[in-house]
Amino acid sequence: MDFPQQLEACVKQANQALSRFIAPLPFQNTPVVETMQYGALLGGKRLRPFLVYATGHMFGVSTNTLDAPAA
DSSP states (O other), X not given: OOHHHHHXXXXXXXXXXXXXXXXXXXXXXXXXXXXXXXXHHSTTOOHHHHHHHHHHHHTTOOHHHHHHHHO
């Protein structure tokens, strides 16, 4: 897998984690939660998730453990 593919896979994993973290929040259909979803899941968050996952994997940390810091 080349770098752009790895980067995209990390972003996808982080976005899925963010979705899981936001889903249990109360008042899902309110402007506050919708704004949080928009801001958190909008593109642009690219390098940090990759760095978190890559560094964690170098030290043998599981992907599930890295989801929160990457998100």
